[in-house]
Amino acid sequence: MCGIVGVFGRSPVSSVIYESLSMLQHRGQDAAGIATCFEDRFYLEKGNGLLTDVFEAGNMARLLGDMGIGHVRYPTAGCASVAEAQPFYVNSPYGIIFAHNGNLTNVSEIVESLFLTDMRHLNTSSDSEVMLNVFAHALSRRGAVRPNEFDVFAAVEEVHRRCKGGYAVIAMVAGVGMVAFRDLHGIRPLVFGKRGEGKEAEFMIASESVALQVSGFDLDHDLAPGEVIFIDTEGTVFQHQSLQAHEKAPCLFEFVYLARPDSVLDGASVYQCRINMGTKLAEKIQREWSHLPIDVVIPIPSTSRVAAQEIATRLNIPYRDALVRNRYVGRTFIMPGQAQRKQSIRRKLNPIPQAFQGKNVLLVDDSIVRGTTIREIIAMVREQGAKKVYVCSAAPPVRFPNVYGIDMPARSELIASGRDVQQLAKNIGADELIFQDLDDLKQAITDACPSLTHFDTSVFDGVYVTGDITEEYLNTLEQKRNDAAKHTEDVASHITRNLSAHL
Structure with a gap:
């Protein structure tokens, strides 16, 4: 997952893009970049690290123009070098x-x-650069000196024909305008917002609605699968719906973990979805696990907090925020390597001892992917004197690789792959382990937005909505993107940076 923002304004937009990206920092902590356009010239600043690492007053001042796009990166394809930081640029x-x-x-x-x-x-191994070149070639084939909306729409249609997978894209074409489009299944999120009216209207496109709110833009709509928005240099908005589009199938994991709770995606409040997940879990516990002598419900911060509060309320059991999060440690899920993730867990969370001593604890997590985090947390909780440690997950077991932009491609790294629930409980050290049922998870989203009935659920059931994923593809992906391969890439990037520093 990454975070993207595009702004068409009537005054300099670099600070607006920065503020919006700050609301999407949870979607990527590896690299950040902003590009702006002024008098048909582009100004680009990007680098590895958080927004605050990459941008300061000097380089922000160089980002001139009333139109621009920004990106925060978390690597799913390619390596984590600065060369692969976005936005990307081609001159033809x-x-x-x-x-x-x-x-x-x-x-x-x-x-x-x-x-x-x-x-x-x-010039890189990034699939984003591949897609950029597909779009660029399609636009050049139109042969227009100054492309219009029909040229842009035709170019995007060719992208849809040639590119398979999940994608949300924002682009700028010098002297032409801004383009945004979403994949044919609507797997990855993209929203469109507006500020002001008439000739003074300004527009923003972003991964999540929270990026709009921070700068006073109102959410207009989520882009439909295959929808294209083109804003020309005068600020006129054109829209096109591809006939190649399929039924909307947003990624279910966005609602479970990726998106912020204060976002609205495809008409569904993420916050309400997580309340509903808690409701469904509480009902399952009452139905199948009522014999458990639970003394306290404790969330694993922070994504699971909303569901945990609802579980505690429904079960009439005390709720305690007893695992204190260090806000200066990044999300371990998106850290590139098992060793780095494991090392970060005890720096990330610190327990409050009296909440655990002599208690039968129900820990609530949003999901269990690699198992590294929950295993370490259970060990910590037992060290604090907990009698029993029960664990419930707001999502079903993650058993299959994700191929649409989330870094869980290697089956060998998914703790639930090839294990039943009892084996999983033993592996992580839990006395009991309770998972959300997939049908209940889908219903939790539908209850928040009745028009959402179809989802990409591939990480839970192995059904890939694009229909092109084979066993051979998954095996190849595993070899390229497991932690061993990432370690090799990290070492290569480190050596390259050191050599560059000494040349």
Whole structure:
């Protein structure tokens, strides 16, 4: 997952983009970048690290222009080098700046055709650069000196034909305007907002609605699967709906973990969805686990807090925030490597001893992916004197790789892969382990937004909505993106940075 923002304004937009990206920092902590456009020239600043690491007064002052896009990166394809920080740029045709959230599933096929047929050069291993070149080539084939909305829409239609997977994209074309589009299934989120009226209207496109709110933009709508929005240099908004689009199937994991609780995605309040997840879990506990002598409900902060509060309320059991989070340690789920994730857990969370001593504790987590975090937390809780440690997850077991932009591609790293619930409980050290049922999880979202009835649930059931994922593809992906491969990439990036520093 990554966070993307695009702003078409009537005054300098760099600070607006920065503030909006700060609301999306949870979606990526590896790299950040902002590009702006002034008098048909692009100004780009990007680098590794958090927003506060990459941007300061000096380089922000260089970002001139009333139109711009921003990106916070978390690597799912390619490595974590600064060369792969976004936005990306190509100078032909016209000059295009490009920011992408998601993952393409047919990259190798596209790369071959880009080289042999389109004769375009790729400078990184990022699928985002691949997609940028597909769009650039499609736009150049139109042959227009100054492309109009029909040229832009035709180019995006070609992107949809050639690119498979989950993606949300924002791009700028020099002298032409801003373009945004969403994949044909609507897997990755993208929202459109507006501030002001008439000729003074300003527009923002972003991964989540919270990015709009911080700068006073009102949410207009979520882009539909295959929808394109084009804003020309005068601020006129054009919309197009692809006939190739399928039924909307947003990623279910967005509602469980990825999105902020104060966001609204595809018409559903994430906060309400998580309340509903807690309700469903409480009902399951009452139905199947009423014999458990639970003394206290404790969330594993912070994504699970809303569901945990609802469980405690429904079961009439005390709720305690007894695991204190260090806000200066990043989300361990998106850290690139098992060793780094494990090392960060005890720095990230600190227990309040009296909440655990002599208690039968119900720990509530949003999901269990690799198992590293929950295993360490259970060990901590037992060290504090807990009698019994029960664990419940707001999501079902994550048993299958994600291929649409979330970094869980290696089955060997998914703790639930090949294990039943009893084996999982023993592996993590829990006395009992309770998972949300998949149908209940889907219903929790539908209850918050009745029009949402179809989802990408591939990490839970192995059903990939794009229909192009084979066992061979998953095996190849595992070899490329397991922790051992990431470690090799990290070492290579470290060596490259050190060599560059000494040249």
